[in-house]
Amino acid sequence: MSDLGRLVAGRYRLVERVGRGGMGTVWRAEDEVLGRHVAVKKLHVPPHLQDDEIRKLYERTRREARSAARITHPNVIVVHDVVDDEGLPCIVMEYIPSVTLSDVLKRQGALPVGEVARIGRIMAAALRAAHAAGVLHRDVKPANVLLGNDGRIVLTDFGIAVESGTPSLTRTGELLGSIQYLAPERLRTGIAEPGPACDLWSLGATLYQAVEGRHPFQRDTPIETAYAIAAETYEPPRNAGDLAPVIDGLLVKEPARRMAADEAERLLDAATGAGAVTGTCAEAGTAPVERPTGPERVATPATAPTATPVAATAAPARGGGRRGSRTALWCASAAVVAAVTGGVLLWPEDGAASTTPQASPSGPVTHSPDPNPSPPPPLPAGYHLQKAGQGFSVPVPDGWRRKNVPGGEIAYLDPTGRVGLRVDVVEFAGSDPLQHWHDTEEAQTRRDNPGYERVRMGPTTFRGRPAGYWEFTFNGQLREYRAVEIAFSGTDGTQYVVYLSAPNAQWTTYRPVFDTAVKGIRLRG
Incomplete structure (x- = not known):
């Protein structure tokens, strides 16, 4: 706890350690310039990394955190800054008084279908916004879902996980921490940079755990779990109800055939009973025709006099x-x-x-x-x-x-x-x-x-x-x-x-x- 009270980057005073994982420690800090609380994540650097690997880790952290800062969505953590602290990169994010979905599952066990659908719909929307901005999460799991004290649900840790190659994951220790939520394609050799489908598989594993109280591929050892994810089937969920089609669609092993974020969001929305009309009828009868064109898709104003x-x-x-x-x-x-x-x-x-x-x-x-x-x-x-x-x-x-x-x-x-x-x-x-x-x-x-x-x-x-x-x-x-x-x-x-x-x-x-x-x-x- 020697970091308690330290001033990071001449601005952020570390007040309380609020989380610790394989990749870093998260502190609640006081922004002494703006007078607000923020979350500061200090990365851990394994001692066995070579100098060139450390440089890559730093640069990747800065680049990806800056990319994540471009995402504007109410359910995506806001990244304020990337700073150096004694040569180590730190991510400065908004501070949200909350518990994680992981903590709730450990304390309460499986959650009701409707509540899981609500959380999942928000996660799918957050992922869709991130992917549209060109940002991959790469570490979607219950521990990275914040359930705010005010009812807000936020997906956190965007842009700060390491790259998806298996050797990189092993060297940094991420494999042990997140193995249950890694998509099958990330566990195979010779696979190129992961795409959005990887995040969607992790969402499916998270939903399964939330509604069943256990992971779909849980085994006794990390190696056995990895093999199960890559090659074995999972036991169909017993308590999922209307969530079963979403979970089945997201846990497809072939990424090209996996359910997309917008489809998952739609089905999860239906499972929560949400989906109110957001538009109005004020333009009815006066708006131009809006439609696709082509051989049988034509676009003309609604008042067009001729063809x-x-x-x-x-x-x-x-x-x-x-x-x-x-x-x-x-x-x-x-x-x-x-x-x-x-x-x-x-x-x-x-x-x-x-x-x-x-x-x-x-x-x-x-x-x-x-x-x-x-x-x-x-x-x-x-x-x-x-x-x-x-x-x-x-x-x-x-x-x-x-x-x-x-x-x-x-x-x-x-x-x-x-x-x-x-x-x-x-x-x-x-x-x-x-x-x-x-x-x-x-x-x-x-x-x-x-x-x-x-x-x-x-x-x-x-x-x-x-x-x-x-x-x-x-x-x-x-x-x-x-x-x-x-x-x-x-x-x-x-x-x-x-x-x-x-x-x-x-x-x-x-x-x-x-x-x-x-x-x-x-x-x-």
Whole structure:
């Protein structure tokens, strides 16, 4: 305790040691310049490190802490400064009176599903913000989740874990401290720098421990635990309830097939019963149309008097399928339809099938096939069944209005006109919608839509049959949008498409509309 009362960097007076781990000691300190409490983390340097390794550790600490300081999110620890103390790097962070999730689990054991879902949703949102800023946490675990005395939940220790290579972890002692939360790919030799999927695996392990009271791969020794993480399966959670699909999606060993942060956040949000509408209806009927463009994605103001500018932006789909042949009709009529609807003009986008996808932002989506699909579930309250084609019906929220779109598509718009569900019986240019999207649709969508970003595109299944899934975001004229589509075939070979688009800020509110529609489809065969 000889450091008690010391002044660090001529400014931070060490008042109380509040934590100690393999990587360093955390102190509550008084910032004598601004008169506030801060947390100061002093790194530990193992004595066996060579000089060049110490220099790398220092530089990596400074660089990554500065990167973490760029993250602006209420549930991410705020990094104030990186300073030197007698040649050692120190991280200066906001001080949050709190206990860690690890402490709570040790004291109380497993937590209720709803509480774990709330903590997990906040962790997923924090990770999504960090990843968007180009920052990887690399040490997500219960000990790094602060449960504030004021109810705030904060993910801490961003940017101060060492690099992910196994030799580096062994030399610094991190392997023993965090082995249970290291993703399988981080335990294999020859793996490049870890990506965001590593943090998501660690989130899954944290959720499992929080709801079950034990780690999914706990073994007697660190080596046995590491082997189990890399090569063995885990016992399915018994107490997870609605969290089970999230945990299963996050603990996928192959990072390319692991659930993404936004999908985990959505499902966790649903498990907490949250998801209130954040937008308003003030712009309804006056806002410009905000939608993707391309062969069947056109962007014109809602008051456009003619279709001339629209037709100039469209390109036919390759392959001579029915979608390509009707493109001219769609484009010639689009502006008129936009003026009538006064809202989002929809075209097919992919969505989720009847089970939870497990995917990274750019990886494929997989679902468990159902060789003996059960009948569609009963309609939930607030929905009614709408006939969308010959022998094809879909659940639609009460109060949404139907609009017939040229070419045979049918759109259902919410009362604001900014959210829409579209269904279609369609022929792609070939039998593979994924190939069609890759060859034509995505390139044109990216070209014609500022800010287009693929969330994921890949194969899935619908009631045991192959299907395609595509989800992305794009910039509308007033706000960012997100869209999702599933394309699949019936037993008779007829191809179907279900699509939803909504403002990204309200995505967790409206995505369940898409899921309900897909799960409740009634087909002719």
